[in-house]
Amino acid sequence: MDLIFDILGSVLAVGPVTAMIGASILGVFIGALPGLNPVMAIALLLPLTYSMQPLVALGMVAGIYNGSMYGGAIPAILLRIPGTPAAIATTYDGFPMAQRGEAARALKIACWSSAIGGVASAIALMTIGPILARATLLFGPAEYFWIAMFGMASIGVMVGSDAVKGLMAAALGLLLGTVGLDQLSGTPRFTFGEIWLLSGLDLIVILVGLYALPPVIALAEAADIKGLSASDLKLEAAKLPWSDIRAFMPTWLRSALIGISVGILPGAGGNIAAFLSYNAAKSASSDPDSFGKGNPQGVAAAECGNNADNAASMIPALTLGIPGNVIAALVLGALLIHGLQPGPQLFHQNPGLVGGFMVQMLLTSLLILAVGGAAATRVFAQVQRLPGVMLVPMILVLMAVGVYVINGRVIDLWVMFAAGIAGYVLEKVNVPLAPIVLGLILGPMAEQSVRRALLISRGDPTELLTRPLSAALALATLALILWPIVRAWRAQKA
Amino acid sequence: MKHLALTIAAVALATPAFADYPERAIEVTIPAPAGGGTDTSARKLATLLEEELGASIAILNVAGGGGSVGVTQFMMQKPTGYSLLATWNSPITTVPQVQQTAYQPDSFTPIASTSETAYTLCVKPDFPADTGEEFLAELAANPAKYTYGNDGIGGTMQLAAERIFQSREIDAIAIPFGGAGETLQNFLGGHIDIYGGSISPVLPYTENGEAKCLIVTSAAPVDALPQAAGLESLGLGAEETLLWRMVLGPAGLDPAIVDTLAAALEKTVNDPAYVEFLATKGETPNVVTGDALADRLQGEYDALSKVAKALGLNQ
Numbered sequence: 159m160d161l162i163f164d165i166l167g168s169v170l171a172v173g174p175v176t177a178m179i180g181a182s183i184l185g186v187f188i189g190a191l192p193g194l195n196p197v198m199a200i201a202l203l204l205p206l207t208y209s210m211q212p213l214v215a216l217g218m219v220a221g222i223y224n225g226s227m228y229g230g231a232i233p234a235i236l237l238r239i240p241g242t243p244a245a246i247a248t249t250y251d252g253f254p255m256a257q258r259g260e261a262a263r264a265l266k267i268a269c270w271s272s273a274i275g276g277v278a279s280a281i282a283l284m285t286i287g288p289i290l291a292r293a294t295l296l297f298g299p300a301e302y303f304w305i306a307m308f309g310m311a312s313i314g315v316m317v318g319s320d321a322v323k324g325l326m327a328a329a330l331g332l333l334l335g336t337v338g339l340d341q342l343s344g345t346p347r348f349t350f351g352e353i354w355l356l357s358g359l360d361l362i363v364i365l366v367g368l369y370a371l372p373p374v375i376a377l378a379e380a381a382d383i384k385g386l387s388a389s390d391l392k393l394e395a396a397k398l399p400w401s402d403i404r405a406f407m408p409t410w411l412r413s414a415l416i417g418i419s420v421g422i423l424p425g426a427g428g429n430i431a432a433f434l435s436y437n438a439a440k441s442a443s444s445d446p447d448s449f450g451k452g453n454p455q456g457v458a459a460a461e462c463g464n465n466a467d468n469a470a471s472m473i474p475a476l477t478l479g480i481p482g483n484v485i486a487a488l489v490l491g492a493l494l495i496h497g498l499q500p501g502p503q504l505f506h507q508n509p510g511l512v513g514g515f516m517v518q519m520l521l522t523s524l525l526i527l528a529v530g531g532a533a534a535t536r537v538f539a540q541v542q543r544l545p546g547v548m549l550v551p552m553i554l555v556l557m558a559v560g561v562y563v564i565n566g567r568v569i570d571l572w573v574m575f576a577a578g579i580a581g582y583v584l585e586k587v588n589v590p591l592a593p594i595v596l597g598l599i600l601g602p603m604a605e606q607s608v609r610r611a612l613l614i615s616r617g618d619p620t621e622l623l624t625r626p627l628s629a630a631l632a633l634a635t636l637a638l639i640l641w642p643i644v645r646a647w648r649a650q651k652a
Numbered sequence: 653m654k655h656l657a658l659t660i661a662a663v664a665l666a667t668p669a670f671a672d673y674p675e676r677a678i679e680v681t682i683p684a685p686a687g688g689g690t691d692t693s694a695r696k697l698a699t700l701l702e703e704e705l706g707a708s709i710a711i712l713n714v715a716g717g718g719g720s721v722g723v724t725q726f727m728m729q730k731p732t733g734y735s736l737l738a739t740w741n742s743p744i745t746t747v748p749q750v751q752q753t754a755y756q757p758d759s760f761t762p763i764a765s766t767s768e769t770a771y772t773l774c775v776k777p778d779f780p781a782d783t784g785e786e787f788l789a790e791l792a793a794n795p796a797k798y799t800y801g802n803d804g805i806g807g808t809m810q811l812a813a814e815r816i817f818q819s820r821e822i823d824a825i826a827i828p829f830g831g832a833g834e835t836l837q838n839f840l841g842g843h844i845d846i847y848g849g850s851i852s853p854v855l856p857y858t859e860n861g862e863a864k865c866l867i868v869t870s871a872a873p874v875d876a877l878p879q880a881a882g883l884e885s886l887g888l889g890a891e892e893t894l895l896w897r898m899v900l901g902p903a904g905l906d907p908a909i910v911d912t913l914a915a916a917l918e919k920t921v922n923d924p925a926y927v928e929f930l931a932t933k934g935e936t937p938n939v940v941t942g943d944a945l946a947d948r949l950q951g952e953y954d955a956l957s958k959v960a961k962a963l964g965l966n967q
Contacts, residue, residue, distance in 0.1 A: 201686035201713065205695045298843030339717050342828055344750050344805040344965065353724040353754065357716020424834070478840070479853060480833045487687030487833075494852075495696050497932055501856025566712050567725060613827050614799055614843060 165513040168213055169521070177217035178518060182525040185225020189241045190233055190538065192370040192553065193560015195362060196226040196242065197484045204492050212496045213514050219489055220518040221525065227428060227465045228272035228526045232538045235264045235457070238373040239553065243365045244428030244464035246595065247436040251449060251456030262539050264457050266398050269530035271410060271458040275465030276523025278414035279421065283469040283476075284516045288505075290422050290470075291477035297423060299610035300622050304631035305423065306604035309430055310596060311638045312437050323589045331597020334359055335605075342609050354569055361598065363561050363570045364577045368594065371578025372585050374553050382546035406458045409439050413459045417466025422473045424482035428464040430599060433592065435463025441641070465526075469519040476512055478502060489515075673733055673909050674707035680736045680899075681729075683722025683743050685715040688831070689850060689933065693767060693897055694738035696929050700920040705912075718804055719743025720753050727755055731902040733909040736763070740897050742808040745952040749960040750806035757953045761905035762945035764917040768896035769935040770870035771812050772880055773800065774839070774847040774854050774863040784881025787866040788820050795823040800846035801835035804828050806965045811956050812869040812893035813848050818962055819888055839863070850895055851876060851934035869893045876934050893956070896938070898945065914941040 168174070188199045199222050207215035230245030235252035248268065255264040282290070297305070310328070337348045338358030349355035413435035420431040439459035440449040449456050472489065474480045479500035481487035490500045498508055505512045541549070561574045581591055608622070615621035623629055680698060684690040691713060698709040714722030723743045729735035737760070744757050773787070781787040791798055802810040805828045817824060824846070829835045832849035839847035839854075840862065847854055847863060855876060857863040865880040871889040873882035883889050899917060901910065920926060921937045930937060940948055 197686075205699070205711065208696070208699055295837060295841035298838060298841055339751070341830065342805060346751070351752070353717065353721055356751070357721050424837070474837070478837070479856060480837045481687065484685060484687060487685065489687075491687040491692040491695075494692050494933060495929065497929065499856060499932055501853075502860055502862075503856055565714050565725075567714075610827055610829075613825065616796075616825075 161509055161513065164510055165517055168510055169217075169514045169517045171213075173211060174213040174217040174514070174518065177214045178221045178522050178525060179529075181218040181221025182225040182522050182529050183221075185222040186229035186232070186526075186529055188222060189226030189229020189231075189245075191556050191560065192233060192239050192241055193366050193557045194563075195560070196222050197488075198560075198563060199226070200485055200488050204488055208492070208495050212493070212498075212511055213518070215492050215496075216489065216511075216515040217518045217522075219485070219492075220515065220522040223468050223485055224272075224276050224465065224519065224522040224526060225529065227276070227468060228269060228461070228530050230464075231268035231272065231457070231461050232265065233541075235268060236261055236538065236541050237377070237549070237553070239370045240365075242428070243362065243369075243595075244432050244467070245460070246365070246369055246429060246592065247432040247460035247463075248457055249369070250436065250460070251451070251453050254450070254452030255454065255457065256542070258452055260452070261542060262536075263398075264454065265539060266531065267402075267406070267454050267457050268461040269526060270398060270403070271406070271413070271461035272465040272530070273523050273526040274410050275414050275417055275462035276468060276526065277520060278410075278462075279418050279466040279469035280516060280520035280523055282418045283473055283519060284513075287473045287516075288477045290418075291473050294422050294424075294474055295478075296627055298625075299607045299614060300625055300628040301631055302423075303604055303607035303611055303622065304628055304635060305426070306600045306607060308631060308635045308638060309426070309434065309600045310604065311635050312434060312596075320588060323587075324593050327584070327589050327591065328593035328597045331594035332601040333597075334364070334594070335598045335601035341606055342613070354565075354567065358602070359573065359598075360564060360570060362564055363573050364598065365595065366557055366561055367574035367577030368581040368591055370553070370557050371575070372582040374550055374557075375578075375582050377546040377553075378550045380546055402454075406455070408442070409455050409458045410462045412438050412442065413462035414466040417463040418470040420463075421467040421470025422482070424471075424474060424480070426599070426603075427471070427483055428467040429595065431467040432460040432464040433596065435459040435466075465523065469516070469523075472515075472519065475500065476504060476515070479504065673912055674705055676734060677708045677710050678705070678734050678736060679710045679712060680738050681712050681714060681722055681726040682738050683714055683719040683726070684740070686713045689852065689895075690738070690740045690897060693930075693933070693935070697738075697766060697917075697920060697926060700923055700926055701916060704916045704920050717751065718747045718807060720747045720751055723747075724754055727759065727902070729902045731761065731905040733901070733905060733913070735902060736913070737900045738897070739900065740808075740895060741949075741952065742895075744898075744900075745949060746806065746808045746811060746956055746960075748953070749957055750965045757949040758946065759903055761901040761903055761910060762942065762949065763899045763901055763905075763910055764914045764921075765896055765898040765938060765940040765945055765948070766917065766921050767930050767935045768894045768938045769851055769933070770868040770874055770894055771809050771849060772847075772851050772854065772865045772869070772874075772877060773813060773867045774858070774865035775845065776839075776842070777861060777864055779845070779864070781866060782864070782879070784867045784886055788816070788822065788886065791817070791822045791824055792820055796825060798845040799825045799827050800848045801827050801829050801838055801844045802848045803831055803835065806960065806963075808893065808895065808956075809848055809850075811959045811963075814963060815891040815893055815955075815959050816867070816869070816883070816886075816888055818959065819891055852932075855934060874934065893952075910942075917941075 188194045230242035231248045233239040233241045234245040234248040235256050238249045238253040240246045252264045339356045416435045417431040420426050436459045440446045471482050474482045475486035481490050561570050702709050726737045781790045832853045835849050836853045838844045865877045868874045868880045871884040871892040918939045
């Protein structure tokens with residue numbers, strides 16, 4: 159009990175509180191600007207805090223991380239431009255809602271869903287984190303292979319109306335994912351002698367191009383010089399009554415569980431969490447066809463899922479000393495610089511600090527409600543009042559700046575534009591873009607995992623199926639593939 | 653008048669006034685992702701160096717290709733003294749063995765090495781060996797039985813292990829992972845038999861008894877890992893391979909700037925705050941400058957070239 163008061167006392171001191179509030183506001187902006195992303199912001203800002211007390215630094219990380227995951231939803235809803243890769247799934251229903259004039263309501267739903275996902279994840283981090291972390295150790299290369307396959311099987315639900323086009327898009331994503339130095343043999347693939355291609359195509363660069371450029375071109379095509387009038391914003395319709403909240407409960411619960419599960423396993427991340435959550439909400443819905451046409455449940459699922467990934471992704475880092483993603487690695491780096499030794503004893507040796515960070519992940523999730531709900535929704539909804547002729551150049555500049563800052567090289571800008579033009583053409587011929595992203599992320603994960611598993615088993619493929627956990631994951635993948643067939647067959651019989 | 657101003661500006665640019673170096677911010681390229689070992693070491697050092705030099709330092713992380721992407725990008729910088737490279741040894745001495753790189757160890761102006769640490773090989777507590785000698789004997793007696801995780805194919809860690817294995821005719825199966833964290837995860841989960849990687853991630857697990865580290869790749873033993881044998885005691889002192897960090901400049905950097913930077917680095921690396929920070933990561937300071945540093949790079953490159961050839965990895 160004393161420990162809890164100690165932790166609260168140190169977290170609620172002036173420095174950490176200022177850091178959390180400032181960083182949450184900053185995080186929402188970073189998330190909302192396409193190209194800028196939390197990884198970059200934290201990498202730039204964290205070193206500035208090395209001389210300050212650790213809870214100020216960690217409060218800043220928590221605020222930016224949680225704030226940006228919500229911030230990404232803002233342009234996703236208003237402009238169909240995901241502010242961060244994790245907000246891609248938010249565009250599916252968020253933008254149609256905005257087109258119906260329900261932008262403010264969609265923003266409100268995104269805000270509440272983000273906060274709830276974040277809180278659930280922080281609670282998981284505080285309570286069952288160490289147990290979950292131990293469980294993740296059971297996942298070896300064979301299991302990671304099946305996780306990637308499970309994710310890819312879910313493409314089936316994403317392909318849209320034309321399955322062949324969806325599969326073509328997935329194949330394109332898989333192909334792009336092969337570019338770069340092969341981690342297992344050291345052989346460069348499709349690099350054409352270009353050194354910058356050795357690290358593969360930068361995911362963020364491709365995603366910014368693929369997802370942000372086509373909506374910008376569409377805006378330019380509309381050649382809108384007026385923008386909406388203030389009365390068209392329907393801000394008063396942004397109320398979220400209790401009945402709505404109750405209706406979102408099952409979706410939130412499901413998405414939170416998915417987000418937490420994806421978060422603790424290194425390799426996937428918020429974008430996959432959002433996709434899987436969206437997918438699950440659609441599959442569970444009595445009216446799956448309404449998804450993609452402005453169903454608020456789609457926004458709730460995606461936004462809750464990507465925020466639930468956050469605190470959970472810190473679990474392996476804080477309990478085992480194993481960073482699951484770049485932000486977790488940055489946090490561990492900061493702890494090292496403050497003289498702490500990450501590992502299983504970290505919490506026992508520094509309960510105040512680690513517990514404090516966990517509380518900060520919780521508090522900054524709640525701050526989303528204050529920052530997002532009260533202020534951001536009203537402020538950002540005004541973006542719709544800007545005419546396209548002003549928005550287009552502004553967004554293009556922000557995209558270019560954001561992409562350039564990632565690696566500090568001009569070639570990335572060309573990759574972004576190439577991906578964007580490709581995305582524009584593909585959208586025109588009704589090829590869905592989501593399978594490209596899933597292929598690009600999950601393809602390398604599946605390939606490397608299966609080859610590692612086979613190296614370990616000395617080439618014996620039965621190992622992929624005979625370990626209890628790998629068998630269970632394989633069955634889950636099979637079930638996911640068969641489920642639509644069973645449902646269609648049942649519907650036909652009835 | 654305008655013409656005169658331009659001429660003055662041109663002359664000012666052409667005549668390097670190095671006496672006042674540094675006059676503006678210095679950009680340091682780190683060819684590794686933010687948050688990793690090289691990154692934290694360099695960033696911590698940068699905070700001390702900023703005070704020492706009285707100039708701000710901007711860090712640019714360019715990861716990929718085992719470090720070669722960032723180093724290659726750095727090669728395009730001019731030797732003004734305002735672009736520096738903070739790297740670990742692998743991109744300079746190991747990567748050129750296995751990739752076609754546009755640079756060699758002598759493509760840079762050596763400024764100073766900063767710190768170093770050994771790699772270690774660790775096993776689970778129930779592994780049938782308790783000393784470095786028993787460990788190598790067990791591996792030699794069971795060819796192709798044990799798997800060891802490493803930081804990537806043809807990486808310094810793998811070559812460090814293979815130097816030891818080749819001299820004892822050991823056949824162990826290398827499983828490459830994305831980094832020491834991933835290797836540790838698979839080691840703790842029992843998916844691989846041997847952890848191969850830097851000391852700092854595995855250190856807490858030797859303290860709680862989940863791992864026993866039996867060999868370090870330095871000639872001398874390491875205080876933090878009392879059970880691990882140094883290579884000298886195994887008669888393999890010549891096969892020492894370390895993980896070490898350094899600051900390099902573009903080729904043709906002015907000697908006056910090199911001296912300024914080397915002196916500043918010498919002082920900051922040995923600052924008690926930095927030494928203490930290094931100790932928590934299992935690293936020790938070791939400043940080598942000038943020609944000695946160039947020799948160290950070339951010597952390591954030549955030794956690793958032999959191992960890479962024997963493994964059939966070399967380009």
